[in-house]
Amino acid sequence: MSQPQELLFSKEHEWVKVDGDVATVGITDYAQNSLGDIVYVELPKVGSTINQFGNTGVIESVKAVSDLFTPVSGEVLEVNTGLETDPALVNREPFGGGWLFKVKLSKANETSHLLAPESYDQLVAEEGR
Amino acid sequence: MSQLASEMGTPLIFEQGQNGRANRYFARAESAADYLPAEVLRDDLMLPENTELDVVRHYTRLSQRTFGIDLGFYPLGSCTMKYNPRINDAVANLPGLRDLHPFAPDEMAQGALQIMYELERSLASLFGMAAFSLNPAAGAHAELAALLVAKKYFRERGESGRNTVIVPDTAHGTNPASAAMCGFRVISLRSDERGRVGLDELEKVLGPETAVCMMTNPNTLGLFEDHIVEIAKSVHDAGGLMYYDGANANALMGNARPGDMGFDLMHLNTHKTFTIPHGGGGAGHGPLGVAAHLTDYLPIPVVRASKMPNGKPTKFVSDGLTFSLDFDLPKSIGPMRSFWSNFAHAVRALAYMYANGAQGLKRVSELAVLNANYLRVKIAPFLETPYPEICRHEFVASAQKLKKETGVRALDIAKALLDRGYMAPTMYFPLLVPECLMIEPTETESKETLDGFVESLREIVETARRDPKQILDAPTKTVVGRIDETRAARQPDLRWQSH
Numbered sequence: 287m288s289q290p291q292e293l294l295f296s297k298e299h300e301w302v303k304v305d306g307d308v309a310t311v312g313i314t315d316y317a318q319n320s321l322g323d324i325v326y327v328e329l330p331k332v333g334s335t336i337n338q339f340g341n342t343g344v345i346e347s348v349k350a351v352s353d354l355f356t357p358v359s360g361e362v363l364e365v366n367t368g369l370e371t372d373p374a375l376v377n378r379e380p381f382g383g384g385w386l387f388k389v390k391l392s393k394a395n396e397t398s399h400l401l402a403p404e405s406y407d408q409l410v411a412e413e414g415r
Numbered sequence: 416m417s418q419l420a421s422e423m424g425t426p427l428i429f430e431q432g433q434n435g436r437a438n439r440y441f442a443r444a445e446s447a448a449d450y451l452p453a454e455v456l457r458d459d460l461m462l463p464e465n466t467e468l469d470v471v472r473h474y475t476r477l478s479q480r481t482f483g484i485d486l487g488f489y490p491l492g493s494c495t496m497k498y499n500p501r502i503n504d505a506v507a508n509l510p511g512l513r514d515l516h517p518f519a520p521d522e523m524a525q526g527a528l529q530i531m532y533e534l535e536r537s538l539a540s541l542f543g544m545a546a547f548s549l550n551p552a553a554g555a556h557a558e559l560a561a562l563l564v565a566k567k568y569f570r571e572r573g574e575s576g577r578n579t580v581i582v583p584d585t586a587h588g589t590n591p592a593s594a595a596m597c598g599f600r601v602i603s604l605r606s607d608e609r610g611r612v613g614l615d616e617l618e619k620v621l622g623p624e625t626a627v628c629m630m631t632n633p634n635t636l637g638l639f640e641d642h643i644v645e646i647a648k649s650v651h652d653a654g655g656l657m658y659y660d661g662a663n664a665n666a667l668m669g670n671a672r673p674g675d676m677g678f679d680l681m682h683l684n685t686h687k688t689f690t691i692p693h694g695g696g697g698a699g700h701g702p703l704g705v706a707a708h709l710t711d712y713l714p715i716p717v718v719r720a721s722k723m724p725n726g727k728p729t730k731f732v733s734d735g736l737t738f739s740l741d742f743d744l745p746k747s748i749g750p751m752r753s754f755w756s757n758f759a760h761a762v763r764a765l766a767y768m769y770a771n772g773a774q775g776l777k778r779v780s781e782l783a784v785l786n787a788n789y790l791r792v793k794i795a796p797f798l799e800t801p802y803p804e805i806c807r808h809e810f811v812a813s814a815q816k817l818k819k820e821t822g823v824r825a826l827d828i829a830k831a832l833l834d835r836g837y838m839a840p841t842m843y844f845p846l847l848v849p850e851c852l853m854i855e856p857t858e859t860e861s862k863e864t865l866d867g868f869v870e871s872l873r874e875i876v877e878t879a880r881r882d883p884k885q886i887l888d889a890p891t892k893t894v895v896g897r898i899d900e901t902r903a904a905r906q907p908d909l910r911w912q913s914h
């Protein structure tokens with residue numbers, strides 16, 4: 287398995303794409319595959335402030351309801367409203383159209399707590415064993 | 416025809432019949448208005464008119480298309496789908512019990528009160544608790560009652576600051592849900608590599624805010640929490656209470672008692688352990704047990720016994736006593752349910768207990784554990800069992816490796832089992848085991864049934880390796896094939912509309 291190289295990852299299987307001081311957040315292909323068919327996504331409110339690794343929402347699949355954690359801190363700028371009607375987009379395009387929310391980063395240096403693609407590959411390989 | 420009806424090849428009862436076709440045994444009232452006030456009469460109800468024969472055929476046909484323990488093996492983990500002896504229903508249907516009015520005064524209901532009293536006393540001794548309330552109507556309902564008890568207990572001790580409930584990650588979803596509903600903050604505890612609660616992890620989250628630690632033992636992996644006494648001590652030392660989720664009580668009856676392990680509160684799912692039909696979402700029964708320091712908080716009413724003036728002791732525990740319902744418990748959390756709760760279920764549970772006796776119940780648990788281990792060892796050669804050690808009444812297998820190799824998931828195995836005449840095991844629970852199948856055979860299945868199940872499972876796994884598509888397309892022999900689970904969750908079509 288190989289992850290998109292421009293992304294950073296959390297141990298809770300979220301990805302982050304940093305562009306200047308704005309980060310886009312989603313869940314990884316491995317995460318969507320383990321969750322199974324996603325039926326509902328609850329996202330943070332636009333304008334709210336969220337803290338790294340804090341609980342920021344819920345993802346419900348046909349198997350289970352799971353907490354969603356944010357890999358970065360900051361103010362929520364935008365959420366993917368398309369998921370309201372089509373949550374399965376997260377299954378189909380986890381790294382693309384299935385993104386979850388965008389954050390205006392408040393702590394630039396905290397990305398050092400995240401995993402590079404190779405390290406995340408390793409984590410997945412271990413979990414999958 | 417509605418979509419579901421056409422998929423099932425049977426029109427709904429509303430779509431059958433003709434106006435005026437109904438059997439009429441009774442003379443028609445001249446006018447309904449003679450009997451009912453005008454404001455409750457309506458003529459917009461499109462009630463179907465069918466002959467009695469058509470109705471009988473319709474429902475008989477539907478009954479043949481469902482599946483239950485009376486038809487086949489039902490290894491649904493955590494649910495204890497054992498045979499429900501018919502004697503339970505025979506006793507519960509005795510007219511003196513069945514037709515008793517819930518407002519009957521105590522003097523007229525002595526037999527019924529005696530049944531509740533004897534069930535309460537029997538459960539208390541079997542599980543080592545001071546007292547039980549028969550009031551809650553299911554396991555989750557009893558969890559809520561127990562947490563309300565804990566909340567009140569702490570409030571009266573001036574410890575309202577205790578606002579967190581600790582729940583291991585193997586717990587059933589109702590545990591954290593009940594805690595949240597009761598206003599507690601939930602802390603989830605990661606299991607250790609042995610699939611159990613680790614003392615170190617527990618110590619990290621214990622503190623002055625700890626109210627309750629909810630556990631089931633054996634846990635939902637079917638593993639006995641062998642440090643339970645130390646765990647209980649830690650929680651008690653931190654000032655918290657221990658709650659026992661009794662959904663897995665079928666593993667230990669007569670062999671070990673939650674009260675002796677240090678639990679302060681517990682529930683039983685009598686509909687599971689004590690053979691009451693369940694699985695249809697229907698009426699349940701969830702007695703709540705408490706240790707001595709919590710009896711004042713139990714839901715009302717509580718059945719009390721007092722010595723009859725000339726009562727002679729006989730072989731029955733409660734002969735020579737008279738019984739009454741006590742509503743006067745000033746510290747009680749109040750009633751959880753109207754009247755006597757699901758009284759017929761108390762009758763069934765006691766009938767089952769008396770039919771088995773104390774030694775019989777012990778044997779029940781021993782056989783449930785034996786059957787689970789037999790299956791576990793037989794299945795291990797072809798399907799991973801992530802915790803390869805002696806289990807209790809259930810165990811988990813994982814399709815993780817099979818999924819990697821063939822794309823066939825736990826869900827697909829479950830569907831393929833339906834084609835082979837079995838109910839599927841519980842899937843994807845507990846959450847910490849990927850592609851989990853949780854298997855609980857119960858004690859009422861024969862070796863032949865278990866062997867047949869193993870062979871079917873082996874054949875499914877072999878087919879998955881040879882021709883995965885066959886398994887991915889299953890089920891093909893059931894009335895309804897593979898359903899769209901996302902649509903079923905998002906747009907359930909539950910209502911028939913005439914227009």
Ligand SMILES: Cc1ncc(COP(=O)(O)O)c(C=O)c1O
Pocket residue numbers: 493494553554555556586587589590631635660662663684699701
């Ligand atoms: C471990 C466990 N706890 C609690 C419950 C909840 O019990 P009930 O369904 O009676 O509300 C269940 C039910 O399946 C269970 O398996």
